[in-house]
Amino acid sequence: MKQLIRPALVLFTLLSLLTGLLYPLAVTGLAQVLFPVQANGSLIEQEGKVIGSSLIGQAFSSSRYFWSRPSATGPMENNGLASSGSNLGPRNPALVDAVKARITRLIAAHPDHVGPPPADLVTASASGLDPHISPAAAHYQEERISAERKLPLERVRALIETHVEGPGLGIFGEARVNVLELNLALDAVAGN
Amino acid sequence: MNPSAIFQTLLYFGLLFALAWPLGQYLEALLAGRLSERCRWMAATERGLLRLMGTTDEEMSWWRYALALLLFNLIGVVALYLLQQFQGYLPFNPAAMGAVSPDSALNTAVSFVTNTNWQGYAGESTMSHLTQMLGLGVQNFLSAATGIAVAVALIRGFAHRSAVNIGNAWLDLSRATLWLLLPLSFLFALFLAGQGVIQNLDAPRQVQTVETLVPQSLPMGPVASQEAIKMLGTNGGGFFNANSAHPFENPTPVANFAQMLSIFLIPAALVFMFGRMVGDMRQGVTVLASMTLLFLGMLAVVVWSESQANPLLLNLGMDGSMGNMEGKETRFGILASALFATITTAASCGAVNAMHDSFMPLGGGAVMWLIQLGEVVFGGVGSGLYGMLLFALLAVFLAGLMIGRTPEYLGKKIGSFEMKMVSIAILITPLLVLGGTAVAVLADAGRAGMLNPGGQGFSEVLYAFSSAANNNGSAFAGLSANTPFYNLMLALAMALGRFGVIVPVLAIAGSLAAKPRLAASSGTMPTHGSLFVALLVGTVILIGALTYIPALALGPVIEHLQLFGVPR
Numbered sequence: 001m002k003q004l005i006r007p008a009l010v011l012f013t014l015l016s017l018l019t020g021l022l023y024p025l026a027v028t029g030l031a032q033v034l035f036p037v038q039a040n041g042s043l044i045e046q047e048g049k050v051i052g053s054s055l056i057g058q059a060f061s062s063s064r065y066f067w068s069r070p071s072a073t074g075p076m077e078n079n080g081l082a083s084s085g086s087n088l089g090p091r092n093p094a095l096v097d098a099v100k101a102r103i104t105r106l107i108a109a110h111p112d113h114v115g116p117p118p119a120d121l122v123t124a125s126a127s128g129l130d131p132h133i134s135p136a137a138a139h140y141q142e143e144r145i146s147a148e149r150k151l152p153l154e155r156v157r158a159l160i161e162t163h164v165e166g167p168g169l170g171i172f173g174e175a176r177v178n179v180l181e182l183n184l185a186l187d188a189v190a191g192n
Numbered sequence: 193m194n195p196s197a198i199f200q201t202l203l204y205f206g207l208l209f210a211l212a213w214p215l216g217q218y219l220e221a222l223l224a225g226r227l228s229e230r231c232r233w234m235a236a237t238e239r240g241l242l243r244l245m246g247t248t249d250e251e252m253s254w255w256r257y258a259l260a261l262l263l264f265n266l267i268g269v270v271a272l273y274l275l276q277q278f279q280g281y282l283p284f285n286p287a288a289m290g291a292v293s294p295d296s297a298l299n300t301a302v303s304f305v306t307n308t309n310w311q312g313y314a315g316e317s318t319m320s321h322l323t324q325m326l327g328l329g330v331q332n333f334l335s336a337a338t339g340i341a342v343a344v345a346l347i348r349g350f351a352h353r354s355a356v357n358i359g360n361a362w363l364d365l366s367r368a369t370l371w372l373l374l375p376l377s378f379l380f381a382l383f384l385a386g387q388g389v390i391q392n393l394d395a396p397r398q399v400q401t402v403e404t405l406v407p408q409s410l411p412m413g414p415v416a417s418q419e420a421i422k423m424l425g426t427n428g429g430g431f432f433n434a435n436s437a438h439p440f441e442n443p444t445p446v447a448n449f450a451q452m453l454s455i456f457l458i459p460a461a462l463v464f465m466f467g468r469m470v471g472d473m474r475q476g477v478t479v480l481a482s483m484t485l486l487f488l489g490m491l492a493v494v495v496w497s498e499s500q501a502n503p504l505l506l507n508l509g510m511d512g513s514m515g516n517m518e519g520k521e522t523r524f525g526i527l528a529s530a531l532f533a534t535i536t537t538a539a540s541c542g543a544v545n546a547m548h549d550s551f552m553p554l555g556g557g558a559v560m561w562l563i564q565l566g567e568v569v570f571g572g573v574g575s576g577l578y579g580m581l582l583f584a585l586l587a588v589f590l591a592g593l594m595i596g597r598t599p600e601y602l603g604k605k606i607g608s609f610e611m612k613m614v615s616i617a618i619l620i621t622p623l624l625v626l627g628g629t630a631v632a633v634l635a636d637a638g639r640a641g642m643l644n645p646g647g648q649g650f651s652e653v654l655y656a657f658s659s660a661a662n663n664n665g666s667a668f669a670g671l672s673a674n675t676p677f678y679n680l681m682l683a684l685a686m687a688l689g690r691f692g693v694i695v696p697v698l699a700i701a702g703s704l705a706a707k708p709r710l711a712a713s714s715g716t717m718p719t720h721g722s723l724f725v726a727l728l729v730g731t732v733i734l735i736g737a738l739t740y741i742p743a744l745a746l747g748p749v750i751e752h753l754q755l756f757g758v759p760r
Contacts, residue, residue, distance in 0.1 A: 001259065003247070004256075004259055004260050004263050005263065006245060006246050006247075007245035007246065007247045007260070007362050008260065008263045008264045008267055009267060010244050010245045010246070011241070011245055011264065011362055011365065011366065012264060012267045012268065012271070012334075014241065014244070015330070015333065015334060015365075015366070015369055016271070016326060016330045018369075018370075018374070019329060019330050019332075019333040019334075019369065019373075019374060019421075020325050020326035020327070020329050020330040021325065021326060023329075023374060023377070023378065023417060024325040024329060024414045024417040024418070026378070027378065027381045027382065027385070027391055027414070027416060027417040028391050028392060028393060028414055028417070030382060031381075031382065031385035031391035031392075031416060032391070032392065034382065034385070034386070035385045035386050035391075038385055038386060038387070038388045038389070038390070039385050039390055039391040039392055039416070040390065040392055040394075040412075041390050041392075041397065041410055041412065041440065042388050042443075043397075043399070043410075049400055050397070050399045050400070051399060051400050051401065051402055052399050052400075052401055052402065052408065053399070053410055055388055055439040055440060055443050056408070056410055056439055056440070057439075058401045058402060058403070058408060059401075059403070059406070060402070060403060061403065061405070062403060065402070065403070069522065076406055078408065079408075079409075080396070080408050080409045080410045080411055081316050081317055081396060081409050081411055082314065082316070082317065082433065083314075083316065083411075083432050083433045083434035083437075083438050084314075084433055084434060084669075085434065085437070085518075085519040085546075085547035085549075085550060085669070086518065086519065086547070086550065087519065087547055087549040087550060087643055087644075087668070087669050087670035088518065088519075088549070088550060088643075088644065088670070089549060089550065089553075089644040089648035089651075089670070089751070090502045090504070090516070090518070090550065090551075090552055090553065090648075090751070090755055091504065091553075091644075091646065091648060091751060091754060091755050092644050092645065092648065093645075095502075095504075095505075095518065095550075096504050096505070096508070099505050099508055099510065100508050103508050103509055103510060107509075115511065116509050116510060116511040117509075117510060117511060118510075118511045118513075118514060119501060119505075119510055119511060119512065119513075119514040119515070119516075119517040120514060120517045120522050122505070122510050123505075123517045123518040123519075123520075124518060124519065125437075125519075125520070125521055125522070126434060126437035126519050126520055126521050126529075126544075126545065126546045126547050127434035127437040127438045127439060127521060128434065129434070129438065129439055130439070130521050130522055130523075131439055132521075132522035132523050133522055134514065134522055136511075136514075167445060168444055168445035168446035168448075168449070169446055171196075171199070171200065171203075172200075172445035172446055172448065172449045172528065173444070173445020173446075173448065173523050173524050173525060173528050174445070174522060174523060174524065174525035174528075176522045176523050180402065183402055184402065187402075
């Protein structure tokens with residue numbers, strides 16, 4: 001037993017320093033050189049001010065913007081320091097009530113749209129920070145944006161289409177639209 | 193399954209085996225010591241290490257090997273606990289995080305040392321960068337190295353003939369960390385950083401949002417370095433609360449696919465290494481085929497289940513074509529979420545890219561059952577292989593009973609001592625899972641943690657103990673588990689579930705190493721080929737079904753029947 005204590009302590013200390021300080025600091029140094037934008041959060045600047053990250057979803061409530069997915073973070077939606085899903089089970093009445101309220105609001109805000117609201121627009125994401133919506137969810141909102149921004153519907157549709165990212169390498173994941181980037185492009189086209 | 197699901201699954205396994213084959217070759221050379229014989233600077237490093245430790249490369253008996261690992265892991269628990277208590281006074285703490293509560297710190301220390309990585313805390317609001325790197329990150333490496341050491345010690349038990357010893361624990365730990373986990377993590381971390389995973393030492397960054405109604409704080413930290421070993425070591429403890437669903441941990445579907453590959457990479461390579469070390473690759477392929485079959489069956493259930501829309505939400509007028517999107521990220525959708533969930537629970541990884549609590553009842557039930565099978569479907573780094581070999585011993589024992597012969601595996605006669613140890617190792621986790629769940633649902637403190645009503649609340653508790661005792665670490669995260677009751681109960685389950693298996697496994701290794709290796713005769717039951725695959729898969733399913741289906745009936749099954757069976 002005694003003969004094992006020194007090796008255990010020494011090995012633990014050395015491997016800790018190596019894997020716990022040297023390794024992460026070396027990766028930090030290299031990542032800062034090789035991928036400075038990504039390593040610092042893929043931040044988006046506008047007029048010298050950082051207005052967000054292209055990876056972190058923001059809440060949009062104004063009818064002049066495309067809306068993000070519902071977020072279950074507390075105390076407010078899309079709280080960057082409290083990532084979380086709702087964790088509501090499929091039969092939880094709280095889930096049914098929340099989705100009912102979202103559907104009611106969506107239908108009221110999109111009287112011109114034909115067809116039911118897509119699932120991602122009425123369900124909370126896993127992280128509460130989902131930066132994307134599905135192309136269907138973007139198109140669901142196009143009549144409202146067209147009316148609010150006084151842009152022809154065709155123009156809004158084309159704007160959405162240019163912001164659709166396909167699946168990764170053509171096969172992985174799903175087609176999606178980055179809501180923050182889409183709204184910034186919208187502001188650029190229609191003025192805010 | 194739809195064509196895209198089949199194509200992606202085939203691509204996944206094609207790439208996995210293509211990478212795991214050469215890695216298995218490398219691992220065999222590394223852990224048999226032939227690599228450092230050939231490479232001078234590796235040998236010099238190892239010699240220097242041993243000199244600093246004041247020890248030699250002498251092989252150890254099984255109990256000495258076990259004692260060394262236990263001591264090494266105990267030091268890990270103490271160090272990680274203290275680091276969480278004193279992080280407020282230490283550097284790399286830009287967000288000024290204070291001490292973690294004692295019960296949560298103990299739970300987390302045990303959790304990361306046992307390779308469980310159950311998280312009662314939320315990383316972005318609890319842990320300093322130093323604790324993440326020097327505490328949690330270190331155990332991501334060392335717990336994986338411990339698993340590899342135990343697996344290779346057991347294999348030596350089969351491969352050695354009439355020997356007393358099963359290897360040197362210090363050398364196995366150092367080699368696995370220095371020459372396997374560290375270089376792989378380094379490369380993978382840089383890849384992830386290129387995909388958008390953050391890697392810095394900054395404080396949270398406040399940004400003006402577009403609508404500027406509420407500013408948003410973006411968490412920062414050395415995430416990519418942590419993320420790489422979190423997946424490669426099948427640890428699964430996220431830097432952030434949302435784990436691999438968080439866009440800063442898993443930003444793109446390509447990163448997501450790479451993360452899924454990295455979970456199974458070392459467990460699969462270790463099976464190939466096993467085949468090489470016992471001198472019969474057919475044995476390794478048989479084990480791997482059994483794992484793959486079990487995996488594919490469960491994957492089909494999860495993909496099918498999550499592709500369905502929730503009927504209660506369809507009634508409200510939602511479009512159902514996307515499937516069950518509650519608790520899932522848009523960039524992953526159903527397929528990449530279902531595939532990830534099946535992989536992370538088959539391996540004892542426990543990282544999640546979707547919230548399992550919001551899965552459809554049978555999807556959640558399937559991933560829970562994968563955990564309950566004992567984490568032997570690829571399983572954790574090292575632990576998956578030694579867990580599956582325990583089932584292989586049980587399978588030859590059952591077959592031996594049927595045909596009235598002394599069971600043999602890989603030329604070693606399996607005696608009553610080995611079978612006693614196999615029984616302890618296989619039965620300890622069900623005892624912890626079912627016993628722990630029973631206590632928790634009877635106690636007020638246990639029931640208080642449930643978020644969801646009815647059968648789903650019971651599932652949350654059952655999942656928690658399944659995850660802890662089998663060292664998975666994922667959760668039905670609605671459960672409020674950061675309470676003294678759950679922190680202590682689950683810490684106990686994690687510790688006993690880990691070391692209550694490791695010690696019997698090493699005992700088996702020692703006992704087998706001492707036996708001669710018999711040549712196969714016409715009376716030997718072959719342990720390769722499709723017949724043995726069927727026997728092994730059957731044994732795993734039989735034990736898992738007999739043990740857990742009654743409990744699962746009270747949770748996922750009843751929820752499914754209530755969700756789909758009630759006429760509307």
